[in-house]
Amino acid sequence: MAAFAQGAPALKIDSAQVVGLTALLEAQPRHPEATSIRALLLEWEDSTTDAVDYVCPDVLAPIPGKGIANGPELLAQFIFGSAAFQVANPSQKGALQPSQLAGMRSMLKAYKVLLATDPGARIPRFDALAVMDAQGTLPAYLEPIVTLSCR
DSSP: OGGGSTTSOOOOOOHHHHHHHHHHHHHOTTOTTHHHHHHHHHHHHHHOSSSOOOOOHHHHTTTTOTTOTTHHHHHHHHHHHHHHHHHHOGGGTTOHHHHHHHHHHHHHHHHHHHHHHOGGGOOHHHHHHHHHHHHTOHHHHHHHHHHHHTO
């Protein structure tokens, strides 16, 4: 990870690295190089044709609202989770339901880790979504929201 250090030459990542970097940020959203890794992933996201980026407001609510604890990090994690799913499953590129579900699950993993270090950063809707995911009901819950919100 030292290659991400400040002052290092400009780096680029390719699609093969997206899944691993996304998993790293799920497990360690406060990794010392997390800001640099997010910047690289966002740069990749802006230039790739390997994933289709859909950010649907009702799926992510209350993000990207102001004053939401860890909002920027969680939004980015959602985008990366969706993209990583599409990279790992090229036949699903641009498929709304599975990519939105993958983005949500990635974001919820990072959210859980962030809560472990800052219990005051709770987002009630994400707590409810995490329970749904654990119970296996998250896909059915999200399906109509994705259908309506991602037009």
